[in-house]
Amino acid sequence: MVDQQRSRIAVVGGRGKTGSAVCAALRVRGADAVALGRAELDELSAALRGCDAVYLIAPNLHPDEPAFVARLLRAAAAAHVRRVVYHSVSAPYAPAMPHHLGKAIAEDLVRRSGLDWSILQPCAYVENLLPGLRESSPRIAVAYDPDRLFGMIGLADVGAVAAEVLLDPAQIGATCELGGPRLVSVRDVVAAAERVLGTSVELVASSPEEWAAGPGARLATREREWLQAMFAYYDDFGLPTGSLAATAILGRPPRGLDEVLAAALG
Numbered sequence: 001m002v003d004q005q006r007s008r009i010a011v012v013g014g015r016g017k018t019g020s021a022v023c024a025a026l027r028v029r030g031a032d033a034v035a036l037g038r039a040e041l042d043e044l045s046a047a048l049r050g051c052d053a054v055y056l057i058a059p060n061l062h063p064d065e066p067a068f069v070a071r072l073l074r075a076a077a078a079a080h081v082r083r084v085v086y087h088s089v090s091a092p093y094a095p096a097m098p099h100h101l102g103k104a105i106a107e108d109l110v111r112r113s114g115l116d117w118s119i120l121q122p123c124a125y126v127e128n129l130l131p132g133l134r135e136s137s138p139r140i141a142v143a144y145d146p147d148r149l150f151g152m153i154g155l156a157d158v159g160a161v162a163a164e165v166l167l168d169p170a171q172i173g174a175t176c177e178l179g180g181p182r183l184v185s186v187r188d189v190v191a192a193a194e195r196v197l198g199t200s201v202e203l204v205a206s207s208p209e210e211w212a213a214g215p216g217a218r219l220a221t222r223e224r225e226w227l228q229a230m231f232a233y234y235d236d237f238g239l240p241t242g243s244l245a246a247t248a249i250l251g252r253p254p255r256g257l258d259e260v261l262a263a264a265l266g
């Protein structure tokens with residue numbers, strides 16, 4: 001067992017939404033979490049020196065995630081950081097979604113890196129739907145079928161699982177899909193938000209094509225196309241994801257919608 005009091009863990013993307021949850025969970029466990037963002041990545045070897053492990057989160061919709069991951073794996077090896085945990089996604093090998101496919105290719109690089117690796121494959125976070133719920137007239141707007149099923153999981157549980165995996169050598173070689181306690185639809189999230197907020201929540205559902213011609217039109221072409229591809233996949237298949245790995249690692253089921261939303265919305 002790694003000495004958790006003295007473990008120093010670099011978290012690439014550590015100031016983002018995911019990385020903040022991972023850093024917070026590491027600190028709760030007594031580890032020293034070092035958040036690395038764009039500024040620190042210029043001086044990678046210095047940033048990684050003295051770290052026991054690195055948690056690797058690529059930026060959203062990175063144009064070349066395998067190249068981003070390959071550079072970090074090389075830097076980790078050069079800095080003698082043997083332990084790496086890669087933040088992938090549920091169902092990475094989904095060729096219809098370019099950013100998932102980038103993670104599938106990056107997973108292969110991680111497994112062939114020669115380092116002591118683990119891979120986490122989280123489903124969509126419940127928190128993705130929070131911004132509209134904080135408006136004066138709460139709403140959730142999605143560009144896909146609101147009845148499709150997802151294994152949505154709360155970010156605090158994603159962070160807690162990541163910290164456990166980083167600090168437990170028994171997890172070396174593990175690939176863990178991370179879903180919430182049961183499969184839920186966006187309509188279920190609306191119902192949970194209404195219970196938590198005590199008010200009605202508007203559900204606005206459009207098609208991926210309507211989204212691309214509307215709110216998506218202001219995005220750069222590649223980002224719009226990649227997101228439209230993701231919404232089209234969600235529209236057809238959702239993103240079902242199992243909960244067993246998260247339950248086993250946390251020692252309890254992951255938090256459900258009501259609990260995650262209550263914590264976020266007060």
Ligand SMILES: NC(=O)c1ccc[n+]([C@@H]2O[C@H](COP(=O)([O-])OP(=O)(O)OC[C@H]3O[C@@H](n4cnc5c(N)ncnc54)[C@H](OP(=O)(O)O)[C@@H]3O)[C@@H](O)[C@H]2O)c1
Pocket residue numbers: 013014015016017018019036037038039041057058059060061087088089090122123124125128
């Ligand atoms: N949202 C979900 O439901 C979900 C589910 C599964 C997996 N994921 C994956 O989680 C990852 C990102 O999650 P997030 O929501 O935490 O993102 P985020 O809040 O946008 O944070 C991303 C971080 O990446 C850093 N960054 C941005 N551009 C960069 C660049 N060009 N080079 C290096 N670093 C850069 C930023 O660091 P600084 O600002 O400090 O420079 C930022 O802290 C993505 O890989 C995504 O696919 C998300």
